[in-house]
Amino acid sequence: MDGAEPGVVPAVESTADDITAMRIRGAAAIADAAAEALATQAERSTAENPATFEQELRAAAATLYETRPTAVSLPNALRYVLRGMDGDTVADLRSSTIARAERFQRDLAQAQDRLGEIGAHRLQDGDTVMTHCHSTDALACLEAALEAGKDLEAIVKETRPRKQGHITARQLREWDVPVTLIADNAARRYLDRADHVLVGADSIAADGSVINKIGTSGLAVNARERGVPVMVAAQTIKLHPDTMTGHTVEIEMRSERELLSNEERAAIIDEPEPTGDGDEFSATDSGLTVENPAFDVTPPRYVDAIVTERGQFPPESIVTLMRELFGELTDDPWND
Numbered sequence: 001m002d003g004a005e006p007g008v009v010p011a012v013e014s015t016a017d018d019i020t021a022m023r024i025r026g027a028a029a030i031a032d033a034a035a036e037a038l039a040t041q042a043e044r045s046t047a048e049n050p051a052t053f054e055q056e057l058r059a060a061a062a063t064l065y066e067t068r069p070t071a072v073s074l075p076n077a078l079r080y081v082l083r084g085m086d087g088d089t090v091a092d093l094r095s096s097t098i099a100r101a102e103r104f105q106r107d108l109a110q111a112q113d114r115l116g117e118i119g120a121h122r123l124q125d126g127d128t129v130m131t132h133c134h135s136t137d138a139l140a141c142l143e144a145a146l147e148a149g150k151d152l153e154a155i156v157k158e159t160r161p162r163k164q165g166h167i168t169a170r171q172l173r174e175w176d177v178p179v180t181l182i183a184d185n186a187a188r189r190y191l192d193r194a195d196h197v198l199v200g201a202d203s204i205a206a207d208g209s210v211i212n213k214i215g216t217s218g219l220a221v222n223a224r225e226r227g228v229p230v231m232v233a234a235q236t237i238k239l240h241p242d243t244m245t246g247h248t249v250e251i252e253m254r255s256e257r258e259l260l261s262n263e264e265r266a267a268i269i270d271e272p273e274p275t276g277d278g279d280e281f282s283a284t285d286s287g288l289t290v291e292n293p294a295f296d297v298t299p300p301r302y303v304d305a306i307v308t309e310r311g312q313f314p315p316e317s318i319v320t321l322m323r324e325l326f327g328e329l330t331d332d333p334w335n336d
């Protein structure tokens, strides 16, 4: 979003910046931070009448919404908190919004714990699990299995270009899990040693497609070919209500510079090193295009189970849970 919206408190702008720059990242953490930011907006708003207060809350939600497009946990969190804003006075609106945001954060943490317990049932003592990216929902399953006394090992894909696999590896080592870190390209070779592929999700579509970190779909296809089951750990906050009415999930395209530095670019093509330090390279006629999609779509036929806090589902049946949770209705209250 260009420039600060009137009435939006600086803490909201700063959370939005952190999400955009991936200092806050991962679908659950983004949702948690967004709910917290709305509570802070409610707390610090200087609005003198209810209409202004509500308008500012919506502007804050719009600022947060604009940060990253793929993880549906973000709009789901914003909708949930805004729907709880209730009252005829600023004081009532403030307290109801804060209470709703706190409830959201509490429920999010509880859902992850519950999901972890359910997912842990799929893991046997002595299993080796291959991970991709860093997913707190996926790690909750491993943590619950470890707490149940199961010994596990992990093969952790580094996950280029941002190497979120390092965060996963650090967490697993803190839990004393033996970790083998591999390049993404090595995944197929190491699938022979894996009993499960375990990933998270940024969004789940109504047909059971899983939208997650780029590289998930290739991993799932290879896992199917090798006979390794693919388990997706995703709280119901990751279910994408718009997909029930045919909308597709936008795949975020991130900066070229995550893939290629100025120096590397100059080594590929014979042109003066670009001087710009913005997000994208300056336009050239070089014929070199760099594309950096952050996520991809794994069709349901490559997924064995979607584990949520409401139980585990074959991907094709997830739409029944979506209808139960969301009905057919979706709206964007920040656009009211």
Ligand code: RUB
Pocket (backbone or CB within 6 Å): 025, 026, 027, 028, 029, 071, 132, 133, 134, 135, 136, 137, 138, 164, 199, 200, 201, 202, 212, 213, 233, 294
């Ligand atoms: C993160 C990513 C994670 C999901 C699930 O992408 O794809 O697998 O968000 O994470 P990025 P969680 O690093 O680009 O945000 O289970 O923690 O919600």
